[in-house]
Amino acid sequence: MTQHVVIAGGGIGGLACALALARAGVSVDLLEQAGALGEVGAGLQLGPNAV
Structure with a gap:
């Protein structure tokens, strides 16, 4: 059975x-509200x- 994870x-x-x-071989969907990733x-x- 394949695992599937959704990350918000x-x-x-x-x-x-x-x-x-x-x-680790898990199928992942990553959801993000912003239209583009950038520095904040x-x-x-x-x-x-x-260290």
């Missing part, structure tokens, strides 16, 4: 989840202890 939201979490599931001024920082 193409932010960093949604994209990471979709990529991980696709690599937010960033992701990793402190010295995280």
